[in-house]
Amino acid sequence: MTYPPHSGNFRVLWMQCLRRTCLYFKLFFAVIELYFFLISADREAPAHTLLFAPTCDMTQRMLVPPPVHSEAAKLHRDEVKMELENSALWKQFSSQGTEMIITKKGRRMFPGLRLKLSGLNPSFRYILLLDIVPVDNSRYRFQGGGWQAVGAAEARLPDRAFIHPDSPATGAHWQSRTISFHYAKLTNNTLDTQGHVCPRVHVIEARDMLRWGGGQHTFVFPETQFITVTAYQNSKVPLCFI
Incomplete structure (x- = not known):
């Protein structure tokens, strides 16, 4: 009916x-x-x-x-620290103006990121992410023996994040070894050639991926800034490999 x-x-x-x-x-x-x-x-x-x-x-x-x-728990979250193990090598390249070659298929970074973590909760599970972000909004050109800003950079595509293959893993796992992003590759699909960029590493509690805010820590090391190129412009940079 x-x-x-x-x-x-x-x-x-x-x-x-x-x-x-x-x-x-x-x-x-x-x-x-x-x-x-x-x-x-x-x-x-x-x-x-x-x-x-x-x-x-x-x-x-x-x-x-x-x-x-627990005040102890809050304090523990503020004690998360990251160390760049190969900082001396990065500083050697940085003194000459680090350049990284990028290709369409992707090329691994050299120097790579070798990191040590401390201050994590051993039983919590964490995800590690790597992304590459601009240091400024300028486009650069190699002239007069160095890199000079020559204008505004082009609009960028959204940055891609590389998830460390061990993720998610416990704090005990991350703190017991040297962390490397060896398999991460730089491509010119999202990175502008002759752009001034810097890698960032994010440490996120696994459950916080689906929540607003929470236990996220971001680390940036000034000595890891570099210029993206399709071929080395500074003749001194290849000498750092020797």
Whole structure:
């Protein structure tokens, strides 16, 4: 039996359908939140703002990680440190004006990044990311024996991030070895030739990838700045390889 669109029975059925649809959405988001809560329930969680708002008060009480009241835990998060192991080699290149060759297929960095991490929670899992960002908005040209800014750089495509292949791994894993981004390659698909850029390394708690804010640490080393080129312009740079 069908009901006219303006009849009372039609409105009742429409309201029932709407309530049922809302209930399904609430259950859907509750299941998602419960899943991410369960996979991180084996360790103490810092205070976060959820990417999706809690679907109801009950969901909020059950699924939102409790706030951290331990001052020691807060202090621990501020002690994350990263060291550039081969800083001396980078400074040797930097003294001459580091240049990195980029190609369409991609070319590995030299010097590479060799890093040591400390201050991580041994039982937490972390993801390490590498991206390359401009140092400034200028375009450079090699003239007079050095690199000179000659105008504004062209618009850039969104930067790509290279995820370290060991990610995600525990803090104990990252702190027990030298971290290398040897397999990361520089391409001219997103990097401008003769652009002044610098690598950044991000350390992110694995669960924070789906939350706003949280335990993210970004590290930049001034000596790792370089100019992207298709062929070496400064004759002194190749001598640093010897």
